[in-house]
Amino acid sequence: MRSRIQAIGSGVLEYGVTLLAALTVNFALPYVAPGDPLHYRLGRAVESLSVEQRAELLETYGLDQPIHIQYVDYLLGITQGELGTSVMYGQPVSDVLLQRLPWTLLLVGSALVLSTVVGTLLGGLSAWREGDRTDAALMTAHVTAESAPAFWVGMLVIAVFVSWLGWFPSYGVSSVAAGSSYIGSIASIAIHLTLPLLTLTVARIGGIYLIARGSVLTTLGEDFLLFSRAKGLSDRDVLLRHALPNSLLPIYTRFTLQLGSVVGGAVVVETVFSYPGLGLLIYDAAIARDYPLLQGAFLVLTVTVIAANVLADLTYPFFDPRTTAGNTRRAAE
């Protein structure tokens, strides 16, 4: 029991240190980026300022303070959601991020769930039918999907479903024409979501499929599966009650790791479909050198990655009783 508490303690410590390191890197960005800190905060406009104006601005932003004070102020600011002002949008960074976040979560989150569920089932099927035509066809399809650039798949999807068949709109998250009715806007959002979701799912399913197939294949060689057959279980029960549940751990790991990258968005797919997610925002901010915005976006990224890892740690025992919270190493080994 003591070792378990220790494990949780060291886990909290580890994540705390990681978070602090990420914050520090974020704080340091303005000092290592090209140009002075004011340039960093305000963009090119700074070049035309007078000396007095500069001094005034430095004071306003607290940039004339010693570095450690600035660091403490920065950390305190973050606890209050104070992330500075975006050069590009002239709005607080937190507002800009909050506008984009729901769309990213909607698109990337649904793609993650969809690709994980479908990829796992197909991977399991493929493993069960190892070596036959179904397996070969599924394998080829998934490896090909994995090899195609996502943005190109997106362009083809638009060419077929928008230009040729005319079934879907090609960009944006909803249309003005949908009107103000509640159902109308939901439908419009769903219609706009379909193509980017399809594209992103195609782009991500290959990885999950390969993991699921490999994992189920490994489980199929285990002694306890032979024994579950010896108990008289049907093939279906062997697969669903023993083989799949015992193969879920690596798939779940992949899921939680990708959960961490959800807010990072899917920049290329968002670009092709002009979908206003965080990925596209980061791209635009990078092109426009909007450093405060980038800084804020990276902060959100880091926190999500860490949160996803914490979630994984806490939920692992649910998938494998040999792992206990705070200690994900297999106890049996």
Place this chain on the structure above:
Amino acid sequence: MISNHLEELLEEITPSEGIGGSREWFLVIGSIGVVLVGLLALFAPLLAPFEPDARVGPPFQAPNTDHLLGTDDLGHDLLSLLLVGARVSLLVGVVTGSVAILVGLLVGVSAGLLGGRTEIVLMRFVDVVLTLPFLPLVIVAAAVLGPSLWTTIGVLTAVMWARPARELRSQVLSVRNREYVQASSSMGGSVFHVARTYIIPALLPIVIAQLAKAVGAAILLEASLSFLGLGDPTSPSWGTVLFFAQKQNAFLTDAWTWWVLPPGLAITASVLSFTFLAFGVERTTGNERRRVATDTDHANVDIQNTEDDKRSSNVLEVSSLTVEYGNKEPTLAVDDVDLELRKKEVLGVVGESGSGKSSVALAVLGLLRTPGRVTSGHITLTAARDVEDDADLSDIRGDEIGFVPQEAMNALDPRLRLDEQIVEAIETHRDCDRGEAVTRAHEILETVGLDESSYDKYPHELSGGMRQRGVIATALVNDPSVLIVDEATTGLDVVTKLTVLELLEELQEARGFAMIVVSHDLPAVTRVADRLAVMQAGSVVEIGTTSRLTSSAEHDYTKRLLDARTPLPVSEPITLNKTKTAVSETTNTAFERDARDNELGSQQSLIYEDVSKEFGKDEQVLTGVDLGVASGEAVALIGESGAGKSTLGRMAVDLESPDDGSITIDGKSLDRWHDRGQRQLARKIHYLFQDPYESLPPNRRVGEIVREPLDIHEVGTDPERAERVQRALADVGLEPADKYAGRYPTQLSGGERQRVALARAIVLEPTVLIADEPTSMLDAPLQHEVLTLLYELIDERNIALLHITHDIAQAGAFADRIAVLHDGRIVEEATPTTIFQQPKHEQTQKLIDAAIAVSSGGQADPKEQPQPIVPNQ
């Protein structure tokens, strides 16, 4: 903690197991694709009809005879752009991939080889890089640094090296943990020697596969960057072409067929080729995987009710059963076998490994693992209960026939509690509510001797013995009329073995089922079986009652099996005289030796003094072990599995290190040997591993294997080394030696392999030999042969032998002295005669009783054993 998730994940990520015979296809298609793309890129300037950056035609042209793929918005020839773009895409891919692999190799191999703090720091860093959301980072870096080819390459390399680093490290670790690599370092092989001889050759195909994957991934990433307009505008790649197509909305017009489709196809095809190449290379190195069968390949089964057939007293009949493994060149595992099992009878099926006995058991149940299948045969089961007319094997498995598999400790689902697994077995065959099923599950668990606290435990919370009982309970819960037990006692120490056998005997008597016991452990089987079937090379060569076979076997092979049983110094009257002489000799020599030792002080070649260590998952400990072995003396170290025998042995060759105490070899302490360098120590002491299938490198010839110690220690000239190898091979009876020297271990039998390991052990003429269960992987007749050889060799050479074994009978028959390790210390140490006649410690008595009980098979009750012989005073 991040690292643990990744570990789980990356282990599964390689699809190394195969779509049957298609591994060659992957290799062929991949190679052709890669060569094709390479050639196109190489000769692009010659093949391209126009300068790619010249405006050579009207804009937005559809394909025509002048421009086979049309033109873009500026009138560039798209075919030329595509061909020249191949150069850029491939250049970035190959350079990035190679640099990433080089960095990954450097980091991964140094982490794997150096270990310790270096490894922790390096892998921590790798983990952090791996968890970063790298596409946003790449975009920002590329945007900030400004577009150029070298930016792209640099940025991509920075995020790509970490995965190969991790994968290569785990490969290094897995190669390092192979027994033959451990053998090499225990023989004094330096890190450099081990790396050159084993690790680099094993890593090479993996590096190639990783390289191919990395190149594919880099091509894909480069395309993404260029598509976002972050690529080098002066050297357009496939991604750049698509960037402009996107800007002009080409995919909303007809132009998509010639402007968007071709570059994307080119990217996909190239990445796919590299991926296939990687799969192909990976698969050629992968091992064939075993898996459960599906219900397609089993014998023709006929199930009838008891009332239907009153004539037969057999519950199970197997006729003309034939089992083959593999499809292309099938090997015959079971050849036309007929067996019958009578009601309430125990039938023993014995034979050496590979004789097909387990295949018979699995075939009866329809549980052969692929690629095994039944090619002909018929099984008739007389069911005790009513069965449906169309009942098949899955209906009677676990119901009419129970099965206790080999390695029963691993037979429980790690995710489910013990009683849930039994409830599942009940619910599969019986209509009853859950409460009733749980009650029945608990009843049967109690019957097999488990107490209440274990019922709702997960398998990992139970000991091996408890899991074994749990499996037996599961097999019996539906009251089968037949129980098939496959090698249930293999690898167990003698005390545990006896417990399992007694449990099975008791249950069989109480419940009256018929039982088939499959094993290569003849003494254990003769103890329980009414009849014996002896199998050799897939056929039953002799069958009869146990008492007839043990007293007057007809077939040569049966006789050989029986002769090979190690006689206990106490039990059998036939060996009385022989044992007596042996014992008196031993006593004398041991006595003389003791006297001599007292005279000369410590003439011992191997001394453990007050050695302590914590080891194992349950934090087992050795506390203050004292033990000495004199030159020319053989000391057997016995104890139950997990007692720490091997740990003790491995300490002497630096495969483990003691927490406390000292080990002295040939007059110098281990610390002093360390001061002089590990290599010097390795000349004096050799460690003989348990498993000759694991301890010999599969890809080196016997000659090279035996020569390795000479090479490591640079003994003599080439011809001298060759000569010593020949002599060593001849000494262990592998003649003609030059014929054996040219073979690979896979071409040898288990016995021959252990002889090779012995030749390697003596070629340097060590003063101390530690033999760790040297025969436990061999069949009974071979055990005797190899041990006799081992003891002859050490006798001739005056070598001090520490013989680690869990078999007290073996120890008694061969060793000069026996030391019993229990609870972390040596509890008793004496000559075999003393040990067997006046055991002082309880544990020794337990080991002896179990050995007697196990080997008393088929004869009288253990209590009626002849009295221990009295040594002549």
